[in-house]
Amino acid sequence: MKSIQATFEINGHEVTLSSAPNRTLLEVLRQDLGLTGAKDACGGEGECGACTVIMDGKAVNSCLVFIGQVQGCSIETIEGLSGNGDLHPLQRAFVEVGAVQCGYCTPGVIMASKALLNENPHPSDEDIREGLSGNLCRCTGYVKIVDAVRIAAEQQPRR
Amino acid sequence: MLEFDFLTPNRLDESTAILEETGGCILAGGTDLIPKMRNDLFFAPILVDLSNIDELSFIEEKDDQIVIGALTTHQAIAESALLKSTNPALVTAAGTVGCVQTRNRGTLGGNIANASPAADSVPPLLVYDAQIRLLNKAGERTMPLTEFLVGPGMTKLESGELIHSVSFSQLQGAWGGAFQKLGVRNGMAIAVVSVAAAIVLDASGKVSDTRLALGSVASTVVRSPKAESALIGHEPTPEVVSRAAEACAEDISPISDVRSTAEYRRHAAIVLARRVLEQAAAEARGRLV
Structure with a gap:
């Protein structure tokens, strides 16, 4: 197996690394780059959304992207959200309403929410539920998650 | 996960040349292939990743035909105004595929090539008598989608061949x-x-x-x-x-x-x-x- 080289942007910084090609973006984020916000919860089936990151502006499951497919792309993870220690409005809203229980699904939920608000800044509750339908919370706290996303959306300037 | 070599062609002609030379397996969005490979349900010694072949990602109207490139994502189909006005069933179907993370990666070509009897994009294409266009290094062929799909996981796609696009006539009146x-x-x-x-x-x-x-x-x-x-x-x-x-x-x-x-x-x-x-x-x- 020949190793491959990949150059991509991670939270605004360009990285180049070499890796075996049978590794996923999630494995590289966690093991090579020390970015452990994205989680593996379903064992790489794309079922749970805990590994959600934003790839070229779109929410994707990083467990379903081989590292070679990331070449030239821009990746955003939960670690890139709070510049200078200031929480992102979504993060503040999650804290404010207590939309966190065990926390394992939270980074993925927040990244999926961010991608949703980028495309649809003022979503209905149904849009929020649809946008987060790929993110499972096994503490089953969806009501507060939807509340938090709605609050973060309300804080954005109206278009 | 088992080992494989990973090839990333940058042009369409390079893709068909590599497929012909190596007999490699095509990787598109990976939403079906990667879990299968992880669970040892599928093995390929060589993967040919088509991520860079932007010319296979398009939705266009050509004469009275609608043509959709094989690498078009389910999300792009779900959001397409052209498809909403010509094949709303396909737009609805694309919107029911998995979740947004899956729709952002999964492709029409992958959904067809995977040949699941449950493939969401296929029923709306069959009601439009869709044709599928296949390319290899030597040339191309086109056949009805019904003929292409042989059985669960089985298609007429040959080694060295890739799906270029799917096309159908607009309904009139x-x-x-x-x-x-x-x-x-x-x-x-x-x-x-x-x-x-x-x-x-x-x-x-x-x-x-x-x-x-x-x-x-x-x-x-x-x-x-x-x-x-x-x-x-x-x-x-x-x-x-x-x-x-x-x-x-x-x-x-x-x-x-x-x-x-x-x-x-x-x-x-x-x-x-x-x-x-x-x-x-x-x-x-x-x-x-």
């Missing part, structure tokens, strides 16, 4: 189209049964053309000639539509599996067929002048 899917829950569900329909009415309000296609009820997605012929030449009254929907049971051969039983699928297929035919007929009536 007073037409309507619809898609409905029944899963065990609303989000992230693989179809228990899925049905797509198209109806075209003549000036007197009688059905001049109709197609019905059903997923997850046979070894491939299938059309129902029995239901279609029960509608042709008739006004689509509730009685006529019900009779046509019941006739579809003769064209399907559902099995029992982890998602449902054969008996339930047969029942649900009839119910969904009636609903999509009613929906398509109502839309077609709205276009009658």
